[in-house]
Amino acid sequence: MKVWLYAIRLNTGWVMNISLARELDAQYWKAITSNTTADSPHDRCHHELQRRNTHRRWLRQAWFETKVGFQVGMAVVRLFEKESSALPLDHWQEEEWEQAILAWIRKAQLMLGQQGHRSRKRVDIDHAAIRVSSKTELDLLEAGTCSDTFGHQFKKRSCKIAMFDWQEGASGAVQRENSSEWPSSELDWECSRLSQQLCGRALFESELLSMLSGKGAAWSKGQLHAVIQWGLLNGSLTVHSGVTWPLLEEGQGSMRRNAGDIQAHADSAGKDKGQIPSGAGRRRDIHRQGSFKRSFILVLRQWGLSLFGRASSLTSLCRLVTSGVLRWSRMLWRREKQQLPYCLRCGALGDELQVSACESCGSSRCYTCMACLQLARSRSCALLVSSTWGERRHQGLNDVRHRQVYHWDDVNSLFIYELDTLDLAQHQKASGSPAESSVEVEALLEPYHLAPAQWDASRGALQYLSSRLSKEHSDQGQFLLWAVTGAGKTEMMFPMTAFMLANKKKVCIATPRKDVVLELMPRIKKAFPEAKVVTLYGGSEERFESGEITLTTTHQLLRFRDAFDLMVVDELDAFPYHNNPMLERAAKLACKGGGTFVYLSATPPSALARAARRGQLAQATVPVRYHRHPLPVPKRLPMPPVARMIASGRLPSRVVGALHHAVLRGAQLFIFVARIRHIDGAVALLRKSFPQQAIAGTSAADAKRAEKVLAFRSGEIRILVTTTILERGVTVPKSDVFIWDADNKLFDEASLVQMAGRAGRSKDDPNGSVYFGSSQWTRSQSAATRQIRRMNRLAKRGGYLLAK
Amino acid sequence: MQMQSSWYERIAAPRSSTCLACSRTIPYYGDLEELKAEQWRRSLCPSCVERIPFIEEVGCSSCGRHIRCEDCQRQPLQQYGLAYNRSVVQYQEHMKEWLALCKFKGNQSIAFVMAGMMIEQYMPLSLTAKVNKPTRSSSDWWSMLKEWWNPESIIEYPDLVTYVPSSLERLEERGFNQAELLAGTLAKAWGRPLLNCLDRTRDTGKQSQQSRAGREQSLEGTFTWNQAAFQGIRFYMARQLKPYLHILLVDDVYTTGSTIRACARALQDGLRELHIQGMVSSYTWARA
């Protein structure tokens, strides 16, 4: 979209603003300067004006009479902030303004990579000697159409700049027929309502409109723009480009600037420089100032720490050296990427952005994000509106957050460790006086009938949460709840949620799949009848609702911004999360700056597990299932590859023996194979050996998967051949697990542990058996077995196991 | 949540792309911009390509529908100054989804694929239109032989490519006009000028919600010919040796044909005004 640009002389100095609806700006500044608004919420600014400058109350304005693309407008505002302080703006006349603004626009276009690029299409037109007016901004400028929105009150010396002084009492200064169309008080009200509804969200125009119409307010686009503009002026809303540039996002939140705020901004900026409290601030510094030395030292320190911790042999020393070098080079490479555009909504950059000529903003290089296209179209010139409702008290915090947006994910694997150590230290310090908090914690744990292991882990989590709450944090806390398969993770969510609700905090439970959301919803609603529970998934009705508890699929998190204090991420190693940086970024953005993540997983990703093991990450482990029996340890079953068995048409007798044993004891069988194409063959083989058993095979490609899973759950199907698609979620009471081709590289440690976790889930049959069938014993098999043994050992040591 | 895959995984992982229509993983094809128009199939998965309902047999020689249609018998397109229309695919449900992806979701890559299909099918489709063949004396055995040997060789690409304009308001909202994208790709592939010959004077609202008669009515006078563009055409004609001009009007979908007919009429008005001999044919991606 395109916006107006104008500069205004406030008592404190000149300010450049963008405007979506210029009548509104006129109305706003008029309201500010005149006396009639004493009752309205922006009397703060009014008093400010009065206090500081009672003798001179006029506002000089310079309007640029051509609309520019939104992103260009934002860039000009940034440039103005940087460069204007040295300029004698008060003495400028139209000509100077025009030259300066044109120069800024050119510079902005240069910075955004728009100059000199004409799409090839247009070149082709030239060759045919037929010119079509190309609609780039500068061409429009040269065409110089003058619009005359403000009437004839001021003398125009330049075609492109309208300047006028605005004096109190001089009622003739701006007389517009439609100024009474939307009274200021009403605008204020609408604005604060919108700001409230938008709290914790970041939405595009189209989403805003559908949100509003869902709430019974069918606004037109013009009305929406009017309200947004009013919100920008009084500081209750902020806008950003959907696809933005680091240089547009740095600096203080310039969009919410008004007469009163300027001083506050200056003050807070000064304070900010003095003490940057958080790791986030430190991180930003490193990125911004390009201080190679500092980053190098940091890397060295980090790497040196791990060196002393681990370098036991020469090979590991070499590995550490290389990884250190690689990390460093990766960081340098990252910094180079800093000037590239990125999607503010999902953080995508590079290949995921599509460049095209755009008629909305008139730019020849307008970026569209392909990664989050399914939610809404994020473009360079799209307004991403968010509110400052909840955060106006914590402005400094908020600004830090916005800058963190795009580079948290990669390099920080370095820094996050450090942050966590910090956290941990604070955590330990805070829990040094557990006397009164523990009482409270025990009371919270009481109603949920937790098993001892669950109880202890939940207490750990609650203590961590209370230590986080007891102090203001500017970074996000992380807590890993490592609970083995079948430990009862859902029950452990309840005390945490209850704790946060008791402290009037917002909770989000993010799960990978829609069916989990639907399964969880009634249980959560039952556990917290007094709280408002919102469930979000693709196609859900409550898309724009907000409540104390939000149950959501991970994709829906993209619509949130700084919304939650506690973010429970379920099964973070599972499908949509794992290796999907977009969703990780979405989760980080949706959580408040000082919020806390609790990760629930039976098989946490190795980096997280390592950090937890080294004590760099706060964590609690639930090493035993809710029925307090040890996990079945996988047994090794040597067997030929599945492909060869299918080709030869027979199962080895040893395999048949093991299967026979399982069938005899009346268990249902999971048989996992690595490849979809092996399923039919495996089913045929099994049918030959076990003609009386109901045997079926299913995979991701199977349309009847849901029915077959149901039949298996109900016990109609006794043997189910499947792939990793069913490695989690499906649980039957009495089951044995066979993993064929366990040496296949598709089965990593995590999926082996998950598959092994299908056995022995019920109280009545806690000792199901698990077989890793393979011709060779691979590293992931031994790692999985080791992990399971370790959990059993921990359980025994903690005394969680039932006495024999 | 540091779940970043380690560096060696990133290097070792085979690069892959996703199907533009269904997001399934397909072999890596690189940058779409680099792809030639004929290679559009590479950006789709095999099953999506399979399911494209191409119009292989033109049922109505006037409007290019895959079956015979009565409308054209009652009111031939020639009445409106449109020589004929041709379309590439039948406008079925999943083709509607494609168009929605492009139009409403704003995925402009889909337009590239659509244009690729149009370029590929242009020759066989325009062969079915008799008017395309230049009039010649029957004794010209050489061209007859040429035609018999390779029927496509006597078909010429249109001289000018233009498109159905969209209203300013809609253009501002979407940021692009899909018909313009299609026409631009076609023009680039054929080395022909792309010219915005028409102006849309007002927006007609949601067309799909109007009755047939209402549509015709509301389109009355919506499109006007662009003065500057037609001056350009005259200039262009002066440098050409050809006595007549073939303008190709491009749009995304031909539903009832009312939009295209209105555009053709406006184009003919312009040609008549400037005394240019010319033919207007239309080419759309889909035909309902």
Ligand SMILES: [Zn+2]
């Ligand atoms: Zn995005």
Ligand SMILES: [Zn+2]
């Ligand atoms: Zn744009």
Ligand SMILES: [Zn+2]
């Ligand atoms: Zn596909």
Ligand SMILES: [Zn+2]
């Ligand atoms: Zn027809």
